[in-house]
Amino acid sequence: MTNFKVHTPDPADLEGGLAALRGDCARMAPHWEAPERAAAAPVPPSLIHGVSVPPASARLLDAMSDYGD
Template sequence: MEQLIGDCRQMAAHWRVPVSGERTAPAPAGLHGITVPAASAHVVAGMAEFGD
């Protein structure tokens, strides 16, 4: 779990926050091409599929 938290902290700088402070959902096309570091792949592999 500590490794996952560390990976999230490293990625936090890459996440964009809207200037207005409003939460907006990304366009579906913006979600393709997401990669998971090899060191964290086992965590993602154990997660349920979306909608399960």
Template structure:
């Protein structure tokens, strides 16, 4: 008797970045955000940068699809 392996189930974590972007683009029209007040302009001298926790930076750096 010949046995055949069952097809592997595909999990969300197995999706490629391109597939995730496509899924997001298809869902976007279904998620309408209410119009809110326009953001208040900020002078460039008030912007001092972004602080990212070291653990978060290491996580992204270790992910090949995001540049690690």
């Protein structure tokens, strides 16, 4: 069995405020890369045929309020 050791420079501050959160995000930003965004090609109207919704899902959506509770 392999024992992986994890090194964290600072322990997580679960009670920190916004400044601590922003600092955590700033430290993590170099570890994440955003993928190249490809431009979405328009879909011709001839390929749009509508949407089918199962009856149970339609009842669920119909029972939901329009603006939340």
